[in-house]
Amino acid sequence: MAHELRKRRDLAYIAAVVSGIFAHAVLITYPWEGSTELHTLMEVIATLLALMVGVVALVRFYSEKNDMFLLLGTGFLGTALLDGYHAIVTSQWFDQLWPSAPPSLIPWSWNASRTFLSFLMLLSWWAWKREERLKEKGLIREKVVYAVVSALTLSSFVFFAFVPLPRAYYPEFTFGRPEEFLSAAFFLLALIGYLKKGAWKEDVFEHWLILSLIVGLIGQTLFMSRSLQLFDTMFDAAHLLKDLSYACVLTGLLGSVHQMARALTASQERIHAIVDTAVEGIITIDERGFIDSFNRGAEHIFGYPSEEVLEQNVKMLMPAPDHEQHEEYINQYLRTGHRKIIGIGREVMGRRKDGSTFPMDLAISEIKLGNQRIFTGIIRDISERKEAERNLTQAKEQADAANITKSKFLANMSHELRTPLNSVIGFTNILLKDTNKPLGEQGTDYLNRIVNNGKHLLELINSILDLSKVEAGQLQLSIRQTSIEQLVSDVVTPFEAELVGRDVKLLVEMPPGIPSIQTDPGKLKQILLNLVNNALKFTEQGSVTLRIQSDLERRFPTRIEVIDTGIGIPQMQLETIFEAFQQVETGTSRKYQGTGLGLNISQSLCRLMGYQLEVRSELGQGSTFSIVLQPEVVSSSSSGLGQSVRTPFPKPSPDLSKVDSPGRLPPIRVLLIDDDSSARLILKHQIEDLGYQVLTASSGQEGLRMAQEFQPDLITLDLLMPAMGGWEVLRELKNNDQTQRIPVVIVSVVAEEARGVHWGMVDLLNKPVAKEELFQVLRRYLESGKRRVLVVDDSEDSRDLIREHLESQEMDIESASNGEEALALMERFHPDLIILDLLMPVMDGLTFLRTLRKNPQFSHLPVVVVTAKNLTDEEVQAISQQVSAVLKKGDTLNQELQSVLKQVLGLDP
Ligand code: ADP
Numbered sequence: 077m078a079h080e081l082r083k084r085r086d087l088a089y090i091a092a093v094v095s096g097i098f099a100h101a102v103l104i105t106y107p108w109e110g111s112t113e114l115h116t117l118m119e120v121i122a123t124l125l126a127l128m129v130g131v132v133a134l135v136r137f138y139s140e141k142n143d144m145f146l147l148l149g150t151g152f153l154g155t156a157l158l159d160g161y162h163a164i165v166t167s168q169w170f171d172q173l174w175p176s177a178p179p180s181l182i183p184w185s186w187n188a189s190r191t192f193l194s195f196l197m198l199l200s201w202w203a204w205k206r207e208e209r210l211k212e213k214g215l216i217r218e219k220v221v222y223a224v225v226s227a228l229t230l231s232s233f234v235f236f237a238f239v240p241l242p243r244a245y246y247p248e249f250t251f252g253r254p255e256e257f258l259s260a261a262f263f264l265l266a267l268i269g270y271l272k273k274g275a276w277k278e279d280v281f282e283h284w285l286i287l288s289l290i291v292g293l294i295g296q297t298l299f300m301s302r303s304l305q306l307f308d309t310m311f312d313a314a315h316l317l318k319d320l321s322y323a324c325v326l327t328g329l330l331g332s333v334h335q336m337a338r339a340l341t342a343s344q345e346r347i348h349a350i351v352d353t354a355v356e357g358i359i360t361i362d363e364r365g366f367i368d369s370f371n372r373g374a375e376h377i378f379g380y381p382s383e384e385v386l387e388q389n390v391k392m393l394m395p396a397p398d399h400e401q402h403e404e405y406i407n408q409y410l411r412t413g414h415r416k417i418i419g420i421g422r423e424v425m426g427r428r429k430d431g432s433t434f435p436m437d438l439a440i441s442e443i444k445l446g447n448q449r450i451f452t453g454i455i456r457d458i459s460e461r462k463e464a465e466r467n468l469t470q471a472k473e474q475a476d477a478a479n480i481t482k483s484k485f486l487a488n489m490s491h492e493l494r495t496p497l498n499s500v501i502g503f504t505n506i507l508l509k510d511t512n513k514p515l516g517e518q519g520t521d522y523l524n525r526i527v528n529n530g531k532h533l534l535e536l537i538n539s540i541l542d543l544s545k546v547e548a549g550q551l552q553l554s555i556r557q558t559s560i561e562q563l564v565s566d567v568v569t570p571f572e573a574e575l576v577g578r579d580v581k582l583l584v585e586m587p588p589g590i591p592s593i594q595t596d597p598g599k600l601k602q603i604l605l606n607l608v609n610n611a612l613k614f615t616e617q618g619s620v621t622l623r624i625q626s627d628l629e630r631r632f633p634t635r636i637e638v639i640d641t642g643i644g645i646p647q648m649q650l651e652t653i654f655e656a657f658q659q660v661e662t663g664t665s666r667k668y669q670g671t672g673l674g675l676n677i678s679q680s681l682c683r684l685m686g687y688q689l690e691v692r693s694e695l696g697q698g699s700t701f702s703i704v705l706q707p708e709v710v711s712s713s714s715s716g717l718g719q720s721v722r723t724p725f726p727k728p729s730p731d732l733s734k735v736d737s738p739g740r741l742p743p744i745r746v747l748l749i750d751d752d753s754s755a756r757l758i759l760k761h762q763i764e765d766l767g768y769q770v771l772t773a774s775s776g777q778e779g780l781r782m783a784q785e786f787q788p789d790l791i792t793l794d795l796l797m798p799a800m801g802g803w804e805v806l807r808e809l810k811n812n813d814q815t816q817r818i819p820v821v822i823v824s825v826v827a828e829e830a831r832g833v834h835w836g837m838v839d840l841l842n843k844p845v846a847k848e849e850l851f852q853v854l855r856r857y858l859e860s861g862k863r864r865v866l867v868v869d870d871s872e873d874s875r876d877l878i879r880e881h882l883e884s885q886e887m888d889i890e891s892a893s894n895g896e897e898a899l900a901l902m903e904r905f906h907p908d909l910i911i912l913d914l915l916m917p918v919m920d921g922l923t924f925l926r927t928l929r930k931n932p933q934f935s936h937l938p939v940v941v942v943t944a945k946n947l948t949d950e951e952v953q954a955i956s957q958q959v960s961a962v963l964k965k966g967d968t969l970n971q972e973l974q975s976v977l978k979q980v981l982g983l984d985p
Pocket of ligand 1: 606610611612614640642643644645653658659660669670671672673674675676699
């Protein structure tokens with residue numbers, strides 16, 4: 077593109093030269109005689125053109141200082157004056173006034189103008205060269221130029237007015253006017269200079285300037301110098317070419333001004349676009365504080381469209397106190413120059429259209445345009461950054477607090493663990509000192525202390541394990557539809573035995589028909605067990621009430637409260653008791669057992685489920701711990717309570733052990749054998765809910781009789797029953813031809829509870845095996861006269877411990893260290909009971925049990941599994957293979973029951 081242009085311009089110059097030469101050749105012999113009038117007309121045109129060129133060049137100079145334009149502008153203005161003078165001297169009206177005759181005056185005044193202009197054009201090139209060299213623009217002082225040019229012009233006038241001139245024409249030579257070569261030389265030099273400068277390739281003005289120089293050069297060399305007398309062909313042609321050369325410069329100037337205006341608009345547009353697309357808000361205000369411009373970023377930040385803020389006082393964008401004081405700031409600055417923000421920048425508050433305020437970074441700069449001052453504010457909304465900083469600080473503080481809590485916790489924990497352990501070691505050492513002496517009263521006391529401390533340690537470790545699971549976020553919620561009634565029953569039942577002989581009642585307050593809730597029943601139960609346990613522990617006399625509150629319409633339960641009339645908690649410690657290892661220091665912790673972890677775990681579990689655990693208490697009056705399930709809609713909880721029934725739990729049911737009339741039985745009948753009336757009632761409801769008919773029996777014997785009589789499709793069997801235990805019932809059922817084929821589902825309480833779990837003929841003992849529990853199991857499974865026990869355990873210590881316990885009962889004991897050994901022993905030892913560890917090398921407990929059960933001889937042999945706390949689901953499953961199914965009471969009974977019943981009864985496709 078640029079190359080094309082350059083070529084075109086090259087051609088234009090060549091064309092100009094060629095046509096000049098051609099015109100010269102044609103015109104040199106052309107006979108022509110012009111007139112004074114024509115000459116005056118051409119000079120008037122030249123004067124006007126030069127004037128225009130001068131003015132425009134100076135305008136151009138003042139819009140962008142550049143010595144070339146200054147010299148050209150003044151040069152052309154001076155030329156205009158000289159040309160005007162030349163026009164006047166040649167007109168016939170004034171010819172009397174001049175000292176010289178027209179044939180002299182006319183060529184010399186022409187020559188003066190030409191020489192003057194060509195010289196200044198050369199000078200303009202030199203000025204550019206100088207600027208180039210000194211690398212600075214606008215070096216020449218305008219005033220000097222004006223003065224010199226005026227002086228030159230004026231002196232020309234004076235010179236022509238007073239000095240008689242020599243002749244100008246020398247017709248005796250080929251070149252009639254040789255003096256024209258001086259300006260021609262200047263034109264040539266300027267032409268060479270500007271061609272070498274090379275700007276003509278891009279710049280429109282310089283292109284036309286070159287053309288003008290070519291035309292000027294041709295005019296002087298080929299035409300005017302060849303004029304032999306006034307007004308001949310060459311004379312007039314040279315005049316015409318002069319006009320043409322001026323016109324060229326004017327064209328170039330106009331083109332350049334046009335180009336400049338276009339560039340200015342484009343750059344303005346660009347600046348606008350940049351300002352408008354800036355993320356920052358950019359606002360300009362005048363000295364009075366009125367908004368001049370408001371870019372899109374500012375619109376976005378402040379929420380105002382620009383129309384609404386332009387010409388308004390900028391204080392509308394500021395909250396108090398800046399809003400009120402802004403004018404004072406500006407006035408003070410204008411008066412004293414004292415800066416608050418200008419040129420400094422700082423964080424201030426801004427106000428949005430909606431009245432909200434936000435932090436922003438504000439940088440203000442001041443611009444002076446003429447005698448006007450403009451302030452430009454650049455604004456960045458830093459709300460997000462501030463927020464992030466705040467969060468970071470908060471997170472840091474929290475992390476610090478967590479670290480402190482953690483180290484406090486560890487310190488506490490090691491202290492809590494060490495204390496009982498020290499006692500164990502201490503007392504054992506005392507006893508070891510004198511092993512030959514009989515124990516005596518003191519010795520027994522020490523042993524009791526050792527045992528108690530050991531138990532306490534175990535409890536601590538179990539709680540810490542729970543806690544670590546909560547902390548590690550390993551606890552997963554298992555949310556399901558949960559019956560509140562069932563939950564309450566599950567919580568209350570384990571305490572029944574404990575309450576016997578105590579002066580404390582355990583009450584349940586529950587609005588009738590309370591709907592079930594979506595929750596994790598296992599975890600909620602764990603929390604309630606802990607709260608009730610605490611309440612009972614710290615209440616000597618009175619009652620502990622488990623109260624369920626609901627909203628007014630009883631559409632949903634809102635809180636579960638455990639209210640006691642016990643010792644209460646000092647106000648000061650109402651918060652700390654929720655921290656790990658915190659117990660009320662009134663000597664109570666010593667008197668009452670405990671780890672100080674229960675409430676901490678309970679609170680974590682509550683949080684996990686989105687509940688709140690609250691406590692109210694009055695010293696000596698009692699405490700109330702509340703689990704807030706739902707934020708209360710109705711504030712007066714007492715109105716909800718008014719409808720609740722206050723009954724001791726379990727509530728006796730009049731028709732518990734009644735057998736439903738057999739005549740009305742639908743095809744599927746379930747026989748429910750359980751000695752516990754409430755459990756029976758709950759289970760009955762649950763099974764009926766599934767659409768089956770239910771028969772109930774309250775003892776093993778009754779169950780056997782009914783099974784034979786009514787031939788149910790399924791039997792659910794509790795194991796822990798007085799008189800005839802579940803496994804006995806099961807054996808009888810299986811031994812009887814009539815009941816053999818009826819599927820039996822064991823429904824029993826969960827393993828972790830103190831009462832133990834019974835799976836078919838398998839019982840479970842938690843490790844380390846407690847003597848009393850072991851004896852209970854023995855009593856339960858060993859009929860009189862049977863005393864052969866096989867202990868299968870890989871740990872020698874465990875075996876010895878059990879052996880020791882058993883020997884005191886005069887049992888006949890054999891032991892094996894794994895399943896394989898035990899199987900080998902079976903043939904010759906024929907045990908009446910097996911105590912079995914599950915995790916053993918060579919052959920583990922479950923494999924042993926499976927193999928054992930395959931032998932009909934041992935299919936009913938009581939096996940007591942000894943296990944460290946938690947069995948996995950697979951293990952439970954494996955053990956349960958001995959019966960149709962095993963269900964844990966509580967937790968998930970409802971759903972499990974449904975699926976088992978369907979599965980066992982083959983109802984599912
Ligand atoms: P623990 O009961 O094992 O000591 P908890 O975390 O359950 O641990 O309870 C912490 C402490 O809060 C208790 O030691 C006791 O001082 C106090 N506390 C809890 N429940 C009650 C209550 N119902 N009445 C009086 N004090 C209570």
